[in-house]
Amino acid sequence: MVIPVHDLNPVRRTPWVTYALIAANVVVFLSTPGISGSVTGGSTLAQLCHLEAFTEHYALVPRELIQHRMPSLVPTGGIGVGIHGPGCVLGPPAYDKSAELSVFTAMFLHGSWLHLLGNMLFLLIFGNNIEDRMGHVRYLLFYVACGYAAGYGFALLNSDSGQPLIGASGAIAGVLGAYLVLYPRVRVWILVPFLLFLPLRLPAWIVLGFWFVxxxxxxxxxxxxxxxxxxxxxxxxxxxxxxxxxxxLRPGTPPPPQPQGPIFGRRARPGW
Structure with a gap:
């Protein structure tokens, strides 16, 4: 696994939509009931039950989306005592869930700080240039469209699954795919876990191509x-x-600026 830290690809305008998406994801994460356990490292049963109920309500569930099979019993957030001891209470849903809308709401849910920060790092580094190329409104529509494509694609491949799907990874993967098409030769600084962390500067087509493979x-x-x-x-x-x-969009995309300085101990050649 590689960790991107910076790309050598300046933007012409402030990526307000990218910043707003990151802020929205962070706010939703901090507002998620029962999520404090992922911050402190431990969760009480009450917190876990609240989190399970919240996730069931707003996450994408393939069986609900593809087969329209809505559950008759869902976690309510309460705690009860059964034959196996304390546990989360199940009951009829107190809400009308839209499976189609859950594809959108699931894009803003994350299960841990690691899940959230990893996604936001990729979005921050690669999303600004895609927003710069597409414009604010088209970029937002593109982001949502990729998230829906990823959600429906996963649901179709797992149509019998009742496990909830959360996270912005599908939409952000769309950003990475667009970056590979529009800026394949842009250099990206990455950290490779080797003993500690080995910094390397590689073309985007290698970094993102390796990630996709x-x-x-x-x-x-x-x-x-x-x-x-x-x-x-x-x-x-x-x-x-x-x-x-x-x-x-590729034919009208200007080439990235030529990097200055050596690459792997030698100076970059034009067109590399």
């Missing part, structure tokens, strides 16, 4: 014993959607 392998079950809670298939679908949407 890993997601594709993981989504097929290769390289990992289990996909766990990471929706790799959503990343793949979102990335491809971002590439396809960005393709018509």
């Amino acid at each position: 890993l997601q594709a392998l993981y989504s097929s079950g290769q390289g990992v014993s289990s996909a766990g809670t990471v929706a790799y298939a959503a990343h793949v679908v979102g990335f491809v959607a971002g590439m396809l949407i960005a393709l018509p």
Whole structure:
């Protein structure tokens, strides 16, 4: 896994939409009931039950979206005592959930600080240039469209699943796909875990191409014993959607500025 820290690709305008998306994700995360356990490192049963109820309400659930099978019992946020001891209480939903709208609300939910900060780092580094190229309104529509494509793509591939899907990863994967199409030769500073962290400056097509290949392998079950809670298939679908949407913009995209200074101990050559 590589960690991007900076790209050598200046923008012409302030990326207000990117900043607003990051702020919205942080505010929603801090406002999520029961999320304090991810901050302090421990959660009480009451916090976990509130979090489970909130997630069930606003997360994308493939079975609900594709098969329109809404559950008759959901976590209510309360605590009860059963034959196996204390646990979260189930009851009829006290709300009318829109499965289609949940694709949107799920984009702003995260399960931990690590989940949130990882997504926001990628969005901050790569989203500003896509917003600069598309303009504020088109970029916002593009972001939401990629999130919907990723959500529906994952749901179609897991239509029987009742596990909730949360996170901005699918929409942000679309941003990465667009960046690969529009700015493949831009240099990106990354940190590679090797002993400590090894800083490298590589073209975006290597950084993002490697990221996409890993997601594709993981989504097929290769390289990992289990996909766990990471929706790799959503990343793949979102990335491809971002590439396809960005393709018509490629002819009018100005080339990135030539980097100054050495690359791996030698000076960059034009066109590399």
